[in-house]
Amino acid sequence: MTDFFSGIAPVKYEGADSTNPLAFRHYNPDEVVMGKRMEDHLRFAIAYWHSFAWEGGDPFGGQTFVRPWHPQDQMATAKVKADAAFEMFDILGQPYFCWHDADIRPEGDSFGESLKNFEEIIDYFEEKMSTRKVKLLWGTANMFSHRRWMSGASTNPDPEVFAYSAATVKTCMDATKKLGGENYVLWGGREGYETLLNTDMGRELDHMGRFLNMVVDYKHKIGFEGQILVEPKPQEPSKHQYDFDAATCYGFLQKYGLENEVKLNLEQGHAILAGHSFEHEIATAAALGVLGSIDMNRNDYQSGWDTDQFPNNVPEVALAYYHILKDGGFTQGGTNFDAKLRRQSLDADDLIAAHVGGMDICARGLKAAAAMIEDGGLEDAIKDRYAGWDTPEAQAMLGSDLATIFDKVAGEGINPAPKSGRQEMLENYVNRFV
Ligand code: XLS
Ligand code: NI
Ligand code: NI
DSSP, rough: SSTTTTHHHHHHHHOOOOTTTTBBBSTTTOEETTTTTHHHHHHHEEEEEIIIIIOOOOOTTTOOOOOOOOOOOSSHHHHHHHHHHHHHHHHHHSEEEEHHHHHHOOOOHHHHHHHHHHHHHHHHHHHHHTTTTOOOEEEEESSSSSSGGGTTTTTTTSHHHHHHHHHHHHHHHHHHTTOOOSSSOOOTTTEEOGGGOOHHHHHHHHHHHHHHHHHOOOHHHHHTOOOEEEEEOOOOOOOEESSHHHHHHHHHHTTTTOOOTTTEEEEHHHHHHHTOOOHHHHHHHHHTOOEEEEEEEEETTTTOSOOOOOOHHHHHHHHHHHHHHHTTOOOOOOOOOOOOOOOTTTSSSHHHHHHHHHHHHHHHHHHHHHHHHOOOHHHHHHHHHGGGGGGGHHHHHHHHHHHHHHHHHHHOOOOOOOOOOOOHHHHHHHHHHO
């Protein structure tokens, strides 16, 4: 027990009229939306790194938060941190959490010592999870913070770093499986380059492809039933990251024969950094059959870096869930809040309020998305727009060739009449629901 959250009661659903800042006004876990409980649609997870490991630093200043689990380089404080984390899970009642190895255990002086610390904390988690409902959405390895990874993990020019990375991922996959995790994530913050002047890109991509194949082989070897997910991001911390966006990742997976083994974990802020919208990334992954899970957050549109704010924009979130629901909804994936407080938000109740707000925004987005799907207006408009393709002649053309099509166009004097795309009508339609 810590006293970090003392005086904060478990958060309850109180309905839209509630003025209690620490109550859900829209997230009602048991409410049924499109035949499924809201909790089972959204599958919320809390990110250990932002809520418990991050100390409030930014590129110009260090720690602003003072927590009972600081300093974090000792086993005793790692356990206090775990105690506080599970106390917050009890308060929020979200079904999942996620971690990096480095968030939860102190770094040791050797691989063996770090592993010993990690395994001790995993056992500590297992004990805590045995008396609670909270589950692990995913585990992952932090292969970007420590200086050994400054030039990459699987793409490092030094084979010893490749080896260290492979061994690290093995331990994180073992731990994820032990805790019943439903996914395993790889985000390659240092898998990219700072300058092409010192980089053999073709070799690095081949090493990364081989590494991911080893991950998939190991998954099958140990009988891990979770999804393997790659998380795209175009840059930051590297100048250029190989897993740039959903489409780039799909090309990579195909080249290395992994498109049926690996799916994507998409993040709002990363989509924005790549010059896309979140729904673009989700719709792309869905169209390619690799939509796995999401990291929900919000980027500041002026800043140009990954600000990882809590979501606060219902229309955007609604369109994200619209494409998720259209893809059939989450099966093993979920909504991980890869989001952190602003560094001036010092207090325990700030941390709770941030998650309450984020969960409520997602619930509103989900309800709006479900209402649009049930109404069918967007689906009808798309059906109508492509209706010309429903005829047997149009379908036959797809199996035809240029010369035959030429004969038909020239012979019959085909002269297409442009039709309105009706964008404003559709935007107005969406605004009825959000
Ligand atoms: C960083 C990423 C990271 C991954 C997990 O930008 O979002 O937090 O989700 O390594
Ligand atoms: Ni993320
Ligand atoms: Ni991120």
